[in-house]
Amino acid sequence: xxxxMIVGSSVRRGAYFHIxxxxxxxxxxxxxxxxxxxxxxxRMGFKKFSTLFECYSSQIAYSIYNGGFDPYRxxxxxxGYDNLRAYAEAxxxxxxxxxxxADGKSGSWRKSPSVADLKNxxxxxxxxxxxxxxxxxxxIARCFPEIIANQINISMDSDNQEGLEDELRARLxxxxxxxxxxxxxxxxxxxxxxxxxxxxxxxxxxxxxxxxLQMLKESERAIANFNSITRYRSFSDFQFHEPxxxxxxxxxxxxxxxxxxxxxxxxxxxxxxxHVLHRMFAEIQDCPLVNEQLRLLNGISVWIxxxxxxxxxxxxxxxxxQWCTTCMSQFDLVRAxxxxxxxxxxxxxxxxxxxxxxxxxxxxxxxxAHDYATNGSEDVITILGVDxxxxxxxxxxxxxxxxxxKELVLKALPAWPCDPIPGLAALLDxxxxxxxxxxxxxxxxxxxxRVVRRLHDFASRNELPAERFAQSDFWRLKNSIPPLSQLQDxxxxxxxxxLVCQQGKISSFEVGQAGRLTVxxxxxxxxxxxxxDTQIQIQGPFILSLHDILQxxxxxxxxxxxKTLRYIASVKMPVFPPPLIPEGSRxxxxxxxxxxxxxxxxxxxxxxLHQPLYVELCKDFPKWITALCTLLxxxxxxxxxxxxxxxxxxxxxxxxxxxSLPVLVHSILQNEPKGNPSSQILxxxxxxxxxxxxxxxxxxxxxxxxxxxxxHFRPMNWKDALVNDKWxxxxxxxxxxxxxxxxxxxxxxxxxxxxxxxxxxxxxxxPHAEAILFxxxxxIDEPDGxxxxxxxxxxxxxxKRFHHExxxxxxxxxxxxxxxxxxxxxxxxxxxxxxxxxxxFHHLAISALQNAxxxxxxxxxxxxxxxxxGWRTETWDLPSNAGESNSxxxxxxxxxxxxxxxxxQSIDNVVRQCSFSQMEQLRALGDENLFEIRQVTQNLMCxxxxxxxxxxxxQQDLAIKQVTFGSWARAGTESSDFE
Numbered sequence: 018x019x020x021x022m023i024v025g026s027s028v029r030r031g032a033y034f035h036i037x038x039x040x041x042x043x044x045x046x047x048x049x050x051x052x053x054x055x056x057x058x059x060r061m062g063f064k065k066f067s068t069l070f071e072c073y074s075s076q077i078a079y080s081i082y083n084g085g086f087d088p089y090r091x092x093x094x095x096x097g098y099d100n101l102r103a104y105a106e107a108x109x110x111x112x113x114x115x116x117x118x119a120d121g122k123s124g125s126w127r128k129s130p131s132v133a134d135l136k137n138x139x140x141x142x143x144x145x146x147x148x149x150x151x152x153x154x155x156x157i158a159r160c161f162p163e164i165i166a167n168q169i170n171i172s173m174d175s176d177n178q179e180g181l182e183d184e185l186r187a188r189l190x191x192x193x194x195x196x197x198x199x200x201x202x203x204x205x206x207x208x209x210x211x212x213x214x215x216x217x218x219x220x221x222x223x224x225x226x227x228x229x230l231q232m233l234k235e236s237e238r239a240i241a242n243f244n245s246i247t248r249y250r251s252f253s254d255f256q257f258h259e260p261x262x263x264x265x266x267x268x269x270x271x272x273x274x275x276x277x278x279x280x281x282x283x284x285x286x287x288x289x290x291x292h293v294l295h296r297m298f299a300e301i302q303d304c305p306l307v308n309e310q311l312r313l314l315n316g317i318s319v320w321i322x323x324x325x326x327x328x329x330x331x332x333x334x335x336x337x338x339q340w341c342t343t344c345m346s347q348f349d350l351v352r353a354x355x356x357x358x359x360x361x362x363x364x365x366x367x368x369x370x371x372x373x374x375x376x377x378x379x380x381x382x383x384x385x386a387h388d389y390a391t392n393g394s395e396d397v398i399t400i401l402g403v404d405x406x407x408x409x410x411x412x413x414x415x416x417x418x419x420x421x422x423k424e425l426v427l428k429a430l431p432a433w434p435c436d437p438i439p440g441l442a443a444l445l446d447x448x449x450x451x452x453x454x455x456x457x458x459x460x461x462x463x464x465x466x467r468v469v470r471r472l473h474d475f476a477s478r479n480e481l482p483a484e485r486f487a488q489s490d491f492w493r494l495k496n497s498i499p500p501l502s503q504l505q506d507x508x509x510x511x512x513x514x515x516l517v518c519q520q521g522k523i524s525s526f527e528v529g530q531a532g533r534l535t536v537x538x539x540x541x542x543x544x545x546x547x548x549x550d551t552q553i554q555i556q557g558p559f560i561l562s563l564h565d566i567l568q569x570x571x572x573x574x575x576x577x578x579x580k581t582l583r584y585i586a587s588v589k590m591p592v593f594p595p596p597l598i599p600e601g602s603r604x605x606x607x608x609x610x611x612x613x614x615x616x617x618x619x620x621x622x623x624x625x626l627h628q629p630l631y632v633e634l635c636k637d638f639p640k641w642i643t644a645l646c647t648l649l650x651x652x653x654x655x656x657x658x659x660x661x662x663x664x665x666x667x668x669x670x671x672x673x674x675x676x677s678l679p680v681l682v683h684s685i686l687q688n689e690p691k692g693n694p695s696s697q698i699l700x701x702x703x704x705x706x707x708x709x710x711x712x713x714x715x716x717x718x719x720x721x722x723x724x725x726x727x728x729h730f731r732p733m734n735w736k737d738a739l740v741n742d743k744w745x746x747x748x749x750x751x752x753x754x755x756x757x758x759x760x761x762x763x764x765x766x767x768x769x770x771x772x773x774x775x776x777x778x779x780x781x782x783x784p785h786a787e788a789i790l791f792x793x794x795x796x797i798d799e800p801d802g803x804x805x806x807x808x809x810x811x812x813x814x815x816x817k818r819f820h821h822e823x824x825x826x827x828x829x830x831x832x833x834x835x836x837x838x839x840x841x842x843x844x845x846x847x848x849x850x851x852x853x854x855x856x857x858f859h860h861l862a863i864s865a866l867q868n869a870x871x872x873x874x875x876x877x878x879x880x881x882x883x884x885x886x887g888w889r890t891e892t893w894d895l896p897s898n899a900g901e902s903n904s905x906x907x908x909x910x911x912x913x914x915x916x917x918x919x920x921x922q923s924i925d926n927v928v929r930q931c932s933f934s935q936m937e938q939l940r941a942l943g944d945e946n947l948f949e950i951r952q953v954t955q956n957l958m959c960x961x962x963x964x965x966x967x968x969x970x971x972q973q974d975l976a977i978k979q980v981t982f983g984s985w986a987r988a989g990t991e992s993s994d995f996e
Contacts, residue, residue, distance in 0.1 A: 019053040023060050026308060027258035030073045034080045041090055051095050058097075063305065067097030067107065072306055075111040076261050082115045082141075089148070105148040113160050114263075116142040117188060118167050154191040158614070161199065162206030164188055166273070169207075170214050170265045173272040181276070197280065204281040205292035205611045211273045212297065212316035216264025218257045220247045220315055229267035230322060243322035246360045249352040260312045267319065274323065287603075288610040290327040291336060293320055298340035299576035307349045314353045321357075328361070331370050332603040335568075337361050338378050343572045345385035348398065355405065358382065362412050369421045373599070374568055376428035377462045381570050383409050384464060384503075387434035410438045417444065428456055432467040434505070450475045454485065457493040460533050463570065466497040466508055473511040476518035486515075487524040495950075496532060498940040501933055509932050513961030516954050523951060525798040536562045536676040537726050540683070543597075544730065552591040556659055558680050560585060560605070561597060563666070566673070567604055577666050578673075582608045584662035587615035618654025618661035623685070623695055626702040635706045638713040639671045646674040649681040660684075678719055679726035686744055687733065700746040707747070707755050718759045724752060725764065742771055749775055753789060760946040762796040765789065791817055796948040816848070825855035850882055859889040884909040893917060904952040907931040908959050915963065925967060932960045 018032040025032075033054075040050050058069045070077070081088050088108065089101065098104040116138040139153075146156040157164065168188060172181040186196060200207065217225045222244055230239045265273075278284045297317050301310045321328070321337075328334045338361045344354035365372065386409055389402025413429070416422045417440075430437065430445045431453055437445060453468055453475070472490060475481040481490075494512065498504070534542070540558035548554060563585075566578035586609045598605060625631070625648060634641040646667040654661035660681075667674045685695050703720045706712055727744040753768035769789060790806045808814035812831070819828035832848035853862035863886055884905030887895045893913045914927035939953045965971070 019057050022057045026306065027256075030076045030261065033069070033073055034077055037077070037091065037095075038084075038086075040095060041086055047092055047095060054095070061305070065097060068305065070096040071107060072304070072309075073261065074108055075114070075263075078108065078111040078115040079262055082112075088112060088145075101148065102150075105145060109145060109149055109156070110160050110163060112145055113142055113156060114163055114167055116145070117164060118171065118263075154193070157189060157192045161189075161192070162203050163210050165200065165203070165207045166210030166214065167263060169273040169276055170211060170263065170269055173276065174265055174269040178276065200277070200281045201283055202611065204277065204284045205289050205296070207277055207281075208274065208284055208289055208320075209293055209296045211270060211277065212293065212320055213300075213313065214263050214265045214273075215267060215270050215312065215316045215319065216260050217267045218260070218312065218315065220250060220318070221252070226267045226315065226319065229271060230319070232268065232271055233323060238325070239322040242325045242360070243318055245363075246318050246321055246357050247353070248356045248359065250356060251352065254352055255307055255311060255349055257311070258308055260308060270316075270319065271323075283610070285324065286610070287327045287330045287333055288607040290320070290324060290333050291604070291607040292611060293317070294333070294336050294340060295576070295579050298343070299572060299579070301350070302343065302572040302576070310347075310350060311353070314350070318357075321360075328364055329368065330603070331372060331601050332607070334361055334364055334370075335372055335374055339374070339568070339570065339575075340572075342378050342381045342385075343570055343575075345382055348389075348401075351385075351389075351401065351405070355408065359408075359412060362416065365422065366416055366419060369419050371421050371425060373425075373461055375422075375425045376459075377464070377570075379409070379413055379426065379429040380432045380462065380464050383413075383429075384434045390435075406435065407438075410441055414438065414440045417441075427452075428459065428462065431456055431471045432462065432465045434467060445471075450480055450482075454490055454493075457490060457497065461568070464497075464499065464503075466494065466499055467505075468497075469494055469508055469515060470511045473515040473518065476515050481519070483519055483522060484524075486519050487522045491519075491523050492944065495939060495944075498936060500940075501937055504933060504936060506929065509936055509957075510961065510964065512936070513932065513957045513964075516958050517961060521951075521954055521958055523947070523954065525947060533565055534562065536673070536680050537722075540680050541726075541729050548594075550591050552589070553593065553597075555657070555684070556585070556591060557593065557597070559663060559677065560590065561593070562673070562676065564598065564602075564604060574670060574672075577670055579608075580613070581663060581666040583611070583613045584616055584665060585659065586612035588658045588662060615658060616661045616664060618651040618658070618664070620655070621648055621651045623648075623652055623698050626698055631702065632705050632709065635709055635712040635716045638715040641713070641716050642671055642674045642678065642719065643668050646677055646681060649678075649685060653681065653684055675715070675719060679723045682723050683727060683730060683744075686727075687730070696745055703745065704747055704751065707751055714759060717755050718761070720747075721752060721756050721759060721761060721764060739774070742775060748772070750786070750789075757789060757792055760943040760949070762793045762947075763945045766793050766797070766802075769793075795821070796946055798947050820848075820851075823855070825852045828852050829856075847880065847882060850886070854882060854886060859886050862886055863890050863892060881905040888912045891916070904949070904956060907935055907956050908963075911960055911963050915967070921972075928960060928963055928967065932957065932964070935960065 018036050021032045022029045022036075036050055036053065040047050054069060055066055058066050061069070063069060078088070089105075091104070093099065093101050093104040096104055098107065142156065143153050146153050149156075151159065165185065168185055169181065172178060172184065182196070189196065189199075192199070217229070219225045220243075221227070222240075227240050227243060230236055230243060233239045274284070283289060294317070297313050301313050304310050304313070328337065338358060341354040341357045341361070344350040345358075365375065383406065386402055386405030389398050390406050392398040392402060413426050417426050423444075426441075427444060427448055430441060431448060433441075433445070436442065448471070450472075453471055456462065457465055457468055459465070472481060472486075472494075476486070536558045539561045540554075543554050543557045548557070560582070563578045563582050566574055567582075569575055582605070590605065590609055593605065631641075631644065631648075634644055647664055650660040650663050650667055663677070667677065682699060685699070686693070689695050703723070706716060707720060724745060724747065728741050730744075731741050732744065749768045749772035753765045753772065756762070756765035756768055769786065772786075787806060787808055794802050794806070806814070816828060816831050819825070819831065828848060829852035832845050832852060835842070835845040836849055849865060850862045853859070853865065881904050883895055884903065886892070887905075888909045893916060895909065897910065908931070911928045911931045914924045918924045918927070935953050935956050939950065939957075942950055942953065944950075
């Protein structure tokens with residue numbers, strides 16, 4: 018049965034229950050059954066064992082009830098849970114619905130239970146509520162929309178509308194409040210649950226769904242729209258089987274929707290459609306069962322066909338396109354998503370609405386299509402991808418026929434993943450170089466690194482201004498580098514070649530590089546604007562940042578932000594005037610129509626930070642940041658319930674929690690008097706974390722960011738001119754050394770300057786200050802600042818100065834004299850090697866190494882200099898595990914592969930791997946670490962030349978020993994200005 022569960026989705030739920038049935042009858046086999054089910058979950062690709070139970074919980078609940086079994090006889094670990102409470106919470110909703118709606122042993126969901134059955138189900142429901150520590154009233158409130166929707170569907174299915182309201186009141190007798198009012202406040206959830214019950218799967222023009230749509234008033238229009246949004250779907254795409262219970266016909270679903278619309282007219286509003294799209298598409302992304310995903314898509318399609326007028330609202334239409342774009346990454350859903358996207362793009366083409374997010378959507382769709390086309394593993398996927406690429410290019414070309422949409426398509430074309438069709442290619446060729454920089458600076462476009470190809474085309478024709486690239490374009494490209502999984506060979510080659518064309522010149526980064534505004538950015542911006550509503554300053558940074566997340570293509574992030582905003586709407590959400598929220602963007606308005614019950618923060622104190630646990634957590638950044646931000650939000654919730662609503666996203670979204678920490682710390686400190694205990698507690702805690710050798714680098718960076726963010730504000734009722742540096746009492750020298758550890762060298766210089774004003778210890782008394790300053794000025798673009806260092810060791814300063822000024826002859830004299838005098842200090846010995854390397858005496862440096870002490874040799878063999886000398890002297894026995902931070906290793910490994918390997922594919926793979934590792938390192942480096950950024954770009958340019966030399970044409974010329982001057986002319990014409 019375990020094997021049947023893996024290979025057959027149609028029989029999986031039955032086999033699953035029968036395996037569990039064995040355990041209920043023979044507990045001795047519990048361990049064996051657990052091993053089988055864990056193996057099934059692993060082979061199905063589930064990350065959590067409990068996902069298997071959650072997929073079939075409704076069906077299992079019905080089978081257990083119908084069989085008269087005790088649901089608590091299962092050991093929780095058999096289903097993937099640590100304890101009974103966790104299992105009961107996960108099973109609460111499906112089991113509650115079974116208790117309240119199943120008709121005894123009849124095997125039907127469509128009949129109302131008898132009085133005896135209702136009494137029995139009430140007792141079972143009360144027991145389950147007790148296990149989850151809820152009262153029956155709280156349990157009813159927890160599953161209110163599901164109860165209403167199922168009762169409506171059951172009544173409509175049995176054609177018993179007259180007694181429906183009485184039936185609802187009987188089921189909700191434990192719940193306080195007027196029925197009509199409760200329906201109105203939960204109408205979005207009720208509509209979603211009604212649509213989830215759709216069991217018909219025949220979506221074709223002659224299928225049951227289309228025949229049922231004829232009962233609508235505008236049936237012809239509804240059927241035409243339904244056929245349009247299912248146009249590319251086919252029954253051959255997936256072998257359908259019976260869906261999980263409860264399942265009802267389309268006719269029943271449409272009757273249920275009509276009934277709830279009569280009782281709560283808001284059910285037919287655009288706000289309801291907004292919530293239906295968010296909730297149902299989020300469930301599609303969470304559900305791992307394709308049969309259930311397609312079932313939910315059928316429900317969405319029925320709703321769209323019933324209310325197409327709502328999609329003339331740009332917010333609703335944008336939401337549909339956004340969620341359909343996320344479905345493009347799933348092979349089994351791609352045709353359904355394609356159909357809906359084409360229908361939505363058709364509305365854009367008719368209305369001509371210039372949606373600013375449309376370029377980002379077009380890029381995401383084209384990239385997904387290109388990924389399928391270049392898959393290479395299966396012909397079916399490749400054929401699908403080729404068809405999708407042709408389709409989205411045709412759609413983009415159609416949009417260009419409207420002048421008001423043409424500009425939006427032109428923004429997307431430079432980031433297109435492949436060469437477009439001739440019509441679009443002609444438009445692409447006419448895009449000037451200046452527009453490419455604007456596209457790179459557009460924060461609404463998320464995938465724009467492919468613009469590097471067009472920039473390289475302009476640079477190869479000497480049409481790209483060198484100064485603009487060095488000061489702006491390079492940094493925007495760096496911040497747009499995608500993860501390795503999304504990086505393409507052509508993009509890496511174009512980026513490396515672009516660096517070569519620009520002679521490797523990079524200037525210091527600009528202040529305020531373009532990017533999506535963070536929570537901190539929003540707080541600083543709102544503080545400058547000083548809005549009349551003080552709530553905007555308090556809540557605005559979080560709400561506006563969450564609103565921005567709603568526009569992303571990560572379904573998990575989007576849904577978490579959506580849920581958090583619904584919780585926030587339960588307290589009070591201020592009105593944001595333009596331009597804080599763009600005109601025509603109505604997400605926040607719709608979110609306030611319906612909301613979840615507000616959350617209550619736990620009663621906690623800041624003194625909890627004295628617990629050793631909070632310091633120990635700094636080894637694991639995700640756990641540390643979520644635990645710390647949740648603690649601060651719970652503390653703040655005692656003054657403002659708004660902060661309690663943030664827990665949903667602070668617990669699950671590490672990136673958002675990282676952005677929020679500085680703002681939460683500011684909120685804790687801003688209203689407390691001078692010398693407040695909160696400042697002392699936070700200062701002591703942050704200092705403890707900074708002093709932990711095992712602390713995660715991201716934890717250290719977070720604390721540095723907190724201090725930097727606080728400097729933008731002044732505490733209330735303080736008159737000191739330097740008060741913005743006194744929020745926390747943390748040593749600025751400690752912060753400076755921490756900033757260096759994080760690669761933030763200009764920030765480290767700022768902290769050292771502040772240390773001279775605020776710290777008790779003077780720079781001359783600090784033994785580490787000089788070394789820190791040497792480290793800073795060797796990594797930033799301020800060469801003259803080196804001479805301002807006040808030294809306590811003149812000889813050490815002179816040696817550093819010779820290295821700084823590249824006076825290797827004088828440096829060699831000092832290092833050589835020290836070594837000759839018998840010094841075995843590694844820095845002196847390596848200084849000799851560096852000097853010989855600078856003179857070009859690479860073999861002499863290697864020879865000198867052989868006579869060095871063994872300890873020096875061991876250190877040297879893993880140093881950067883060893884790899885720089887290694888490939889120059891053809892010493893190919895250096896270790897391979899040099900680490901990502903070793904700037905000499907990538908080029909050495911690539912050239913060693915060229916020298917040693919005989920298989921061309923192996924050589925190319927090593928060169929590619931080295932290039933990709935350097936791109937990943939460049940992506941990870943902070944903008945302030947200019948020295949290492951230049952090292953990485955130099956490696957990329959060198960690896961690019963290795964790749965150029967490895968091209969098929971050049972290798973063929975070398976093989977036949979016919980090397981013409983024209984093909985190799987570029988190798989000897991590099992500018993003397995090359996960096």
